[in-house]
Amino acid sequence: MDTDDFINIDNVPMLTIFPEDNVRSAMQYEPSASDVVIVTYPKCGTTWVQYIVAHILTKAEPPKNPAEYMLCSPLLELLGAESAVRAERRGPLITHLPLSNIVFSEQAKYIYVARNPYDCSVSCYYFFKGLTSSRIKDVSFDTFLELFHSGKTVYGDYFDHLIPWYEMRCEPNVLSITYEQVKKNTGEVVLKIADFLGDEHGRALREDKQFYEKVLESSSLGNMKKVFDYTPVERVKALGELPPAKFLKSLESFKGMTIDMNTMHEGAAFVRKGDVGDWRSHYTAEHITRTKVWIAQKTKGSEVMNLWKELDLP
Template identity: 35%
Template structure:
């Protein structure tokens, strides 16, 4: 099959920026023009790199480990900036927690706002992104698409929110800024308790004090586990068709080995090495590619 014959997801093109079909252009335009405030908390990721998990950790920290009621959705509490636009964000209570997949140069900035960035290795990212795209039929019209189809789009950067490396690299250049906390999904999976403490400390004394209570810390840890979050999944996203994979799918590191061909491993590895050459991202992930 020639590359041009691969099935491609459907997108809206917002001034050269690809977005899901359900995202109104006016939301994107309004969102990038939002004026960040000193107390704002931005949770920033490339898609499928731990966004919902990180947001829910913050929700739980804020609410002493009490779970999000099934009558609410996380998107209502912590809206997606470039989907809903600035009006909904402006009306949030302080401190505002704002979700975004925007690259560094498009993310509203204030030197006193906090930016929590989570990176995930591109191999697992593309697998998770594939299932996400396949599952949201109305957003992508990709229910019949294959992993091979999606891999070609991902490698070319022809997916929503753009090229993976165009998002990762500029944010990583700011990872030592005082108002940026740069975590990896893999670090969070290896030691979720440490990640919760890091996040709470980064958010400020009020949040750090909450998890000094060991009972609260344990509740945050339990409620943000894969086992817990895989229940009542409509809290995280709109309902999917019953035959599609759930929004919270596997939550594993290394699942990519079940999908990649040897040739795909070589091609993504080559792009990773090319794009990260000369940066400390070269050794951010030690991937067993056998």
């Protein structure tokens, strides 16, 4: 993978497609009492939970246009803090930034989504491979896993991101869930999220079966693969083409973006398989050994891996 395409912003490795001013404004943004912030390490269920929350908050009517959907539910470090304070924003805020690099607000609501490190590494591999120039020849999973274990990937180390939020899981304004829980029982998790967002949201889903079923149907993996069938670069380019009335100053650098996806390796998808256990078709015995050593080192003194005690992980 191409680590030369990273910029370091306050010790967080970021892709150069992220405007530095936007990243810094996201780091400095203090969420308000009306904000719902979804926090994840990349490829841990961000898009899935974001879509569920957006449906709950918009009464199952989130924008279908990619750019307008991003304005409804912005990735803070991509669009900047300006996107968070727009009056028409109706969905949750999204960030992959580490806890140490954001302003934590006791007034806002946070949903942290975790995914087991084995499946996360595989999903990250395919996603970031699709954002890697074809001039980089070695895009093997073996090479990526080495970078993943050393924290030399976008947003930095997986466990450095996860463990601080794991320690916050009992805070009253934090809901901690796992990708695997969403996969196993989507309906139960949807209600859990709705109750966390506010009694009125949980009540609305329980009293209106049609609304509840629409949220479940829309957030199915099959439907989401159809909705999110564009690449990250196509999504960003769409932001630069917004009409003046909806345009943000923070989007200026996206105007006229000319990145050719044909010069990238294949693999960048927001929704790929969505399986639990897909790592088994990628990990060799040597990969498992290396990963077990890494996990033991990074989680010493933490019970964070208990999140997946029901999975048959090595």
